Amino acid sequence: MFEVFRITLKGIFRDRVFHGILVAAVLLPLVPSVSQLSMRQVTELSITLSLSLISFILLLLSVFLGGTSLWKDIDRRYTFSVLSLPISRTRFLLGRFLGLAAFLLLAALVLGVVACVVVSITAGNYPPDRPVVWGNVFAAIVFDALKYILLVAAAVALSTVSTSFFLPVFGTIATMLVGSASQQVYEYVQSPAGEKLTPLLRQCANALYYVLPNFSAFDLKVNAIYGVPLSGQGTLLTVLYFAVYVAMLLLVATVLFSRREMK
Amino acid sequence: MNAIEIAGLSKTYTGKKWTRVDALKNLSLEVAQGEIFGFLGPNGAGKSTTIKTLLGLIRPSSGSARLMGEDIGTAAARKHVGYLPENPAFYDYLNAEEYLLFVGRSFGMPEGLLGQRCAEVLQRLQLWDARKRPMRSYSKGMVQRVGIAQVLIHDPEVYILDEPMSGLDPVGRALVKEIMTELKQRGKCVFFSTHIVSDVESVCDRVGIITKGELRSVERVEAVLERGVVGYQLTLKDREGSRELYVPREQLTTTVGELAVQGVEITLLEPRRKSLEDFFLEIVTGTAV
Amino acid sequence: MAANRSLPRPIVWSVSAGILVACYLALIFPFARYLHQKPVQEKLGVVPKAEFLQLVSADQKQLVAEGLTLKVLLYFGTLAEKRNNELQLPPDYQAMSRLLHAAVKLDPYNMDDYYFAQSILVWDVKQIKIANALLEYGMKYRTWDFYLPFFAGFNYGYFLKDYPKAASNYMRAAELSKNPLFATLAGRYLNDAGQSDLAIAYLNTMVLSATNPSIKKTLQVRLEALKKARSIEVAAAAYAKATGIPAESVEELVRQGYLPEVPRDPYGGKFYLDPDGKVKTTSNYASPVKKTKSAPQ
Numbered sequence: 001m002f003e004v005f006r007i008t009l010k011g012i013f014r015d016r017v018f019h020g021i022l023v024a025a026v027l028l029p030l031v032p033s034v035s036q037l038s039m040r041q042v043t044e045l046s047i048t049l050s051l052s053l054i055s056f057i058l059l060l061l062s063v064f065l066g067g068t069s070l071w072k073d074i075d076r077r078y079t080f081s082v083l084s085l086p087i088s089r090t091r092f093l094l095g096r097f098l099g100l101a102a103f104l105l106l107a108a109l110v111l112g113v114v115a116c117v118v119v120s121i122t123a124g125n126y127p128p129d130r131p132v133v134w135g136n137v138f139a140a141i142v143f144d145a146l147k148y149i150l151l152v153a154a155a156v157a158l159s160t161v162s163t164s165f166f167l168p169v170f171g172t173i174a175t176m177l178v179g180s181a182s183q184q185v186y187e188y189v190q191s192p193a194g195e196k197l198t199p200l201l202r203q204c205a206n207a208l209y210y211v212l213p214n215f216s217a218f219d220l221k222v223n224a225i226y227g228v229p230l231s232g233q234g235t236l237l238t239v240l241y242f243a244v245y246v247a248m249l250l251l252v253a254t255v256l257f258s259r260r261e262m263k
Numbered sequence: 264m265n266a267i268e269i270a271g272l273s274k275t276y277t278g279k280k281w282t283r284v285d286a287l288k289n290l291s292l293e294v295a296q297g298e299i300f301g302f303l304g305p306n307g308a309g310k311s312t313t314i315k316t317l318l319g320l321i322r323p324s325s326g327s328a329r330l331m332g333e334d335i336g337t338a339a340a341r342k343h344v345g346y347l348p349e350n351p352a353f354y355d356y357l358n359a360e361e362y363l364l365f366v367g368r369s370f371g372m373p374e375g376l377l378g379q380r381c382a383e384v385l386q387r388l389q390l391w392d393a394r395k396r397p398m399r400s401y402s403k404g405m406v407q408r409v410g411i412a413q414v415l416i417h418d419p420e421v422y423i424l425d426e427p428m429s430g431l432d433p434v435g436r437a438l439v440k441e442i443m444t445e446l447k448q449r450g451k452c453v454f455f456s457t458h459i460v461s462d463v464e465s466v467c468d469r470v471g472i473i474t475k476g477e478l479r480s481v482e483r484v485e486a487v488l489e490r491g492v493v494g495y496q497l498t499l500k501d502r503e504g505s506r507e508l509y510v511p512r513e514q515l516t517t518t519v520g521e522l523a524v525q526g527v528e529i530t531l532l533e534p535r536r537k538s539l540e541d542f543f544l545e546i547v548t549g550t551a552v
Numbered sequence: 553m554a555a556n557r558s559l560p561r562p563i564v565w566s567v568s569a570g571i572l573v574a575c576y577l578a579l580i581f582p583f584a585r586y587l588h589q590k591p592v593q594e595k596l597g598v599v600p601k602a603e604f605l606q607l608v609s610a611d612q613k614q615l616v617a618e619g620l621t622l623k624v625l626l627y628f629g630t631l632a633e634k635r636n637n638e639l640q641l642p643p644d645y646q647a648m649s650r651l652l653h654a655a656v657k658l659d660p661y662n663m664d665d666y667y668f669a670q671s672i673l674v675w676d677v678k679q680i681k682i683a684n685a686l687l688e689y690g691m692k693y694r695t696w697d698f699y700l701p702f703f704a705g706f707n708y709g710y711f712l713k714d715y716p717k718a719a720s721n722y723m724r725a726a727e728l729s730k731n732p733l734f735a736t737l738a739g740r741y742l743n744d745a746g747q748s749d750l751a752i753a754y755l756n757t758m759v760l761s762a763t764n765p766s767i768k769k770t771l772q773v774r775l776e777a778l779k780k781a782r783s784i785e786v787a788a789a790a791y792a793k794a795t796g797i798p799a800e801s802v803e804e805l806v807r808q809g810y811l812p813e814v815p816r817d818p819y820g821g822k823f824y825l826d827p828d829g830k831v832k833t834t835s836n837y838a839s840p841v842k843k844t845k846s847a848p849q
Contacts, residue, residue, distance in 0.1 A: 003368050007354060014356040014397075034604065049604065076355075080348035081413070084318040085369040086338040183587055184626055191629045191766070210580050217587055234590070237583045244575045251572060255565050262320035 001091040001098075004082075008099025012065055021060045027053055028114050032122045043119065043128035047225045050115035051140055054108065058148045059176065061107060066100045066152035067172040070159035079262050089258045097156050097250060101149045108145035112138065133227040139235070140224035146242050147218035151176055153246045154213065157253040160260060175213065182209055183216035213245060264332050266421045266452030267294040267317070272326035274312055274476075286312045288476045289326070294454055294469075296420065299447050301463035301484070302456040304473035305547055310456035311349055313473070314425050318346050331420050342370065345414030349425040349456075351406060355399035359390050359409050362398065363416050370417040377416075384412040388438070403430040411439060422446060424455035428462055440466050460540040464488075470539070472546050479546050484539065491537040497522075498531035505530065602657035617659030620651045624668060629766040645677045656686065660693040670703040671758065671767050675774065680711045698728035706754050748782045773818045780815035781831045784823055787811045788831070798829045 012018055028050065035046035070093075073079050083089060116137065123132055155172040162168050186209040188194050189202050197205075217238040223230050274287040287309045294300045304310050315321045317328055319336040333340035353362050360381060367377040385391045388408040398406065407430040414422055422443075428436050443453050443466050457463060463470050464484065471481045494511040499522065510518045522529060605616060627648065652665045652673070666687060674683045687704040694700055705721030708714040725731075755775040759768060784802055787810040791799045802823050805811045817823055821835020 003365055007357070007365055010361070011354060011356050077348070077350075077352045078354055080315075080320060081346075081351055081353055081410075083320060084341060084344070084346040084348070085366060086342040086371075087369055088338050184623075186584075187588075188626055188629065191626075196765070210584065214583075214587065217583070231586075231590075234586045237579070237586050240579055241583050244572060244579055248569075248572045248576060251565070251568055258561065259322075261322060262315065 001087070001095040004087065004092050004095025005099045005102070008069065008096050009103055011069075012099070012103050015065060017064050017068075018061070021057060021064065024053070024057050024060070025111060025114070028111065028118060031115075031118045032125070035122050036126075042126035043123045043132060044225050046119050046122040047115075047132070047137060048221070050118055051137075051144070051221050051224060054111045054115060054141060055144050057111060058104060058108060058144060059151075062100075062104060062148040062152045062155065063169060063172050063176070065103070066148075067155040067159070067168040068165070069100060070096055070156055071162060071165060071168045074159070074163075074262070075165070083262060090254045093156065093160075093254055093257050094250070097153060097253075100152045100156075104148050104152065105142075105145050108141050108148075112141040115141070130227050133224070136220065136227060136230060137224045139230060140220040143218045143220050143238065146239075147179075147215050150213060150215075150218075150242055150246055150249075151179070153249040153253070157249045157256070160253045160257040176215075179213040179215035182212050182214050185209070214241075217241065264296075265293045266296045266298070267292070267300075267328070267330060267454055269293070269313075269317075269328040270326055272313070272316060272328055273324050274309075274316060274321060275324045285476050287316070287323075290473075290476075290478050291326075292471060292478060292481065294452055296452050297447060297450040298468050299443055299453040299466055300455070301467035301470040302454065302473065303458065303460065303463055303470055303543060304456070305458055308473045309476040310458075310473060311425055312476075314346075314423055314454075314456060317423060318344065343420045345417065345419040345422045347410045347414050347422075347424040347427055350429065351410040353398055353406065353409060353413070356397055358393075358395050358397050359385060359401075359412065360394040362409065363413055366413045367416050370419075372417055380416050380418070384415045387415075387442075388412045404432060404435055407431055408435065411442070415442070420451060422451060422453045422455075424453065426457060427455050428457065428459065436462075460538070460543050464539045472543060474547050487539055487542050488536060491539075491542060492534045493537055494535045496531075496533045496535050497529055500528045500530050501526070509535065602654040605654060605658055613658045614662070617655040617662050617665075620655040620658070621662060621664045621668070624648050624651050624655075625664070625764060625766070628668075628672065629764070645673060649673055649677065649679065649682070653686070656689065660690060663694065663697070663699070666690045666694075666700060666703070668767070670707075671771060674707060674711070678711070680707050683707060684712075696728065698725040698731075701725040701728065702757075706750075710751055710754070748778060748785055751778050752782060776818050777833070780817070781823065781833070783815060784811065784825075784831045788825060788829060792829070799825060801825055 031046050031049045031053070034049060035042045073082070073096075083092060087095075116134070119132060119137070151172060154175045155168055158171040158175075159168045162171075185205060189197065189205045189209075194202065217234070220230065222228055269290055269292045272287055272290040273285070276284040276286055278284040290309075290313060302310050302313070312321065316323050317330065317335055318341060322336065328335045330340040331343040333343065354365075357365070363381045363384065364377060367381065372380070382391075385394050388411055390405065390408055390412060393401065393405060398409065401409070407427075411424075411427065414424065427439050431439065440462075443455070446453055447468075467484050469481060469483050470487070472479045492512055494509055495515055497508045497510055497518075499506050499508055508518075519529070606613065649669070652669050655662060655665045669683055669686055673679060684704050684707050687700050687707075691697075691700045691704075701721040701724040705718045705725060708721060709718030712718075752775065755771055755778060759771045759775055784805065787805045788799050791805055791808065791810050799805050799808075799810075802811070802814055802825060806814055815823060817833045817835050819833070819835035821833040823831060823833050826832050
C-alpha cells in the first residue's frame with residue numbers, strides 16, 4: 001500500500017496537469033496589490049482572495065488529478081501490470097486515495113503558508129480593525145482541504161465503475177456543485193416559499209439532503225476573514241462527518257473495484 | 264506439486280445486446296515446475312482470458328485454479344508469479360529503474376538484494392543506459408523489455424508471459440528465448456502464450472492449442488515433431504558432382520543401402536517433416552487426424 | 553489484510569458497511585441540526601469585490617450576478633421564516649446591500665436586484681440615498697423600465713421630501729408606462745397631505761407585482777400597518793374637525809366612537825399620537841430585533 005502511495009505522489013508531481021495548475025498559484029503573491037482595491041478592509045480582502053484562490057486551485061487539483069487518477073490506470077491498462085502484483089485491490093485503492101489525500105493536504109499547507117505570508121504583509125501595511133485570527137485562517141484552509149479530500153473519495157468511487165473519462169470528471173464536478181448547494185436547497189425547501197412545492201418533491205429533497213455530501217460545513221471562510229469564533233462542537237461534528245463519509249465512499253469503492261473485471 | 268493447476272475453468276461474458284459469449288470452456292491443464300509450456304492459439308481464442316483469470320484480473324464463471332498450490336485471485340498466489348501482460352503498459356512517468364524498484368518492493372524484496380537484482384536485469388535486457396529516462400520516451404521494444412525485466416526482478420517460481428515476443432526485434436527474441444531456457448534449467452515454470460508457431464517449436468517442452476475457448480490438444484513438442492517426419496532430404500556426392508534426393512520416410516533404409524552399393528557418398532541427411540505449424544493449422548481449421 | 557484471509561470478503565464488507573451506516577445515522581442528524589442552527593449571517597458568506605468578480609466571471613457575468621441575487625433572496629427567505637418562528641436574528645443588511653451592489657455591477661440589467669433593494673433595504677435600512685443612486689444607475693441601462701423611476705420618485709417624495717425630484721421621476725415613469733396614474737401621483741407631491749395615501753397606493757402596486765413570497769409577506773405587513781395608521785389619521789382628523797381640538801390619544805378616539813377599536817400594529821408595537829397630532833407607533837414599523845450577538849462588520 002505504501003508503494004502505491006509513493007507512486008501516486010510521484011505521478012502527481014510529474015503530471016503536466018499539475019504543472020499547469022501550479023501556474024495559478026503564481027497569482028497568490030499578487031493578492032496584496034489587488035487587495036488595495038478595498039477601501040475599508042484591505043486585510044480582510046487579502047484573506048478572502050487568498051482563501052478563494054487556494055480553494056480554486058484545490059478544486060482543479062482534485063477534479064483533474066483526483067478524478068482522473070484511477071480512470072487513467074484502467075484506461076491506459078496500467079492495472080494489468082499493477083493489479084497482478086501481490087497487492088490486493090483494496091490496498092491498491094487505499095494507496096491511491098491516501099496518496100491523493102496527502103497530496104491535497106500538502107498542497108493546501110504549502111499554499112496556506114504562502115497565503116499567510118501574503119496576508120501578514122498586507123496586515124503590516126494596512127493594520128486591520130480586528131487582528132487576524134491565524135488559527136481560524138489555518139482551520140479554514142485545513143477544512144477546505146478536507147472538503148476536497150471528500151470530493152476525491154467520491155471521484156475514486158465513481159472511477160471504479162466508469163469506463164470513460166466522463167463519469168469521473170463530470171461526476172466529480174457535479175458532486176462539487178451538489179455538495180455546495182445542498183444546504184441552501186434544504187433551507188429553501190424548509191422555507192415558506194418551499195411549501196408551494198409538491199410534498200413528494202419536498203420529501204425527495206429532504207431524503208437527498210441526508211444522503212448527499214454536504215460541503216457547507218467545511219466552509220469556514222467567514223470565521224477566517226472576520227475572526228468569527230469557531231464552534232468547537234460544530235468543528236468536531238464536521239470532522240466526524242468527514243471521516244464517516246469518506247469511509248463509506250471508500251468502502252463502496254472497494255467493493256465495486258474488487259468485483260470489477262480487468263478485461 | 265505442479266506449478267500451475269487448472270481444473271474446469273470456464274468464463275462466460277455477457278456481450279453486447281445480452282448475448283452470451285463463452286470465452287473459456289471447461290479448461291483443465293497442469294504445468295510442472297521446470298517446464299516451458301507454450302500456449303498456442305489464433306487471435307481471440309481465449310489465451311489472454313485464461314492468463315488474466317490466473318492472475319485474478321478476471322473472475323472465472325466456474326472452475327478453479329492454483330499457482331504453486333495457492334488459489335488464484337489471492338495476493339498469496341500472485342506472490343509466486345512474474346506476469347508480463349500482452350502489449351504491456353507501465354506508469355510512463357516513471358523510469359525503468361523506478362518501476363523495477365516499485366515492483367520489487369511490492370513483492371517485499373529486501374532493499375540490498377533489490378538494488379543488485381535491478382542492476383542485473385537492466386543490464387541483461389540492455390536497458391541500463393535508458394534506466395533514468397521516463398518510460399514515456401521508450402520505444403515499443405524497450406517497453407516490452409521492461410516487461411521482461413519486471414518479471415525477472417523478484418525471481419519467482421512461475422512465469423506467465425502473454426505474447427512475450429511481440430514488439431521485439433530478432434535480437435530481442437533470441438534473448439527472450441535464451442532467458443526462458445535458462446529459467447527452465449533453474450527449475451522454473453514458464454507458461455507463455457503466442458500465436459507464432461516457431462516460437463513454440465524452438466523452446467517449449469509442451470504445447471497446448473486453444474481455439475474458440477476450448478483446449479484442443481496438449482502435446483510434447485518432441486513427439487509432434489517426431490510423428491511429423493515424412494521423409495528425408497539427402498545431399499549426395501559422386502563423380503558427377505553433388506546432387507539432392509528426396510526419400511520418403513519408409514524408403515529411407517532401402518535407399519541408403521542402394522546408394523552404398525552404388526558407391527555414392529551421402530554428405531548430408533536432413534529430416535523433412537510436417538512442421539508444428541501444419542499440426543497447428545490442422546487443429547485450428549478442424550482437419551485434425 | 554489479515555481479516556480478509558480469515559473471513560470471506562462479503563462478510564467483511566457487509567459488517568463494515570453496517571458499522572459505517574450506523575455511525576452515519578448517529579452523526580447526520582446532529583450534524584444537520586448544527587448546520588441548520590448556524591447563525592444566518594455566516595451563511596450569507598463573503599463575496600469578493602465586484603471588480604474582482606467581474607474579472608473572474610469572464611463571459612458568465614449574468615450567471616454570477618444571478619447567483620448573488622439568489623443568495624440574497626434565499627437568505628432573506630430563511631430570515632423571514634425564522635422571524636415567524638420567533639427566532640430572531642439581526643439581518644445582515646450591510647452584507648445584503650454589498651451583494652446586491654456587486655450583482656448590479658456584474659449585470660446592470662438584473663431587475664431582481666433593484667426590486668429587492670427597493671422592497672427591503674429602503675424601508676428597513678433607510679439608506680434612501682444609496683438606494684436612489686442604485687436606481688439611477690439602473691435607469692441608465694433599463695431605459696424602458698418605468699418601475700425604476702417609479703421607485704425613485706416614491707423615495708424622493710416619501711422619504712426625502714424632495715418633491716421636484718419626485719415629480720420629475722413620476723413624470724418619467726408616466727412617460728415610459730403611458731399610464732396617466734403616475735402623472736396624477738406626481739401632482740400629489742405638490743403638498744404634504746396625501747403622504748399616507750401615496751404610500752398605500754405605492755405598496756399596493758408593489759404587493760401586486762411581488763412574486764417572491766417572502767417579499768410579498770413583508771410588503772403586506774407594511775401595507776397593513778400603514779392602512780391602520782391611515783385609519784387613525786382619518787379618525788383623528790374627523791375628531792379635530794368636530795371638536796375643534798386635536799385628539800389626545802388613540803384610546804380617546806375609540807372612546808368617542810371615531811374608531812371601532814384600537815388598531816393592532818402588525819409589527820407588535822403600539823400606535824400613539826405624537827404632540828404634533830401625527831400617528832406614530834412604538835415599533836417604528838420594524839420587527840423587534842433581539843440582538844443575540846454583535847453582527848460582524
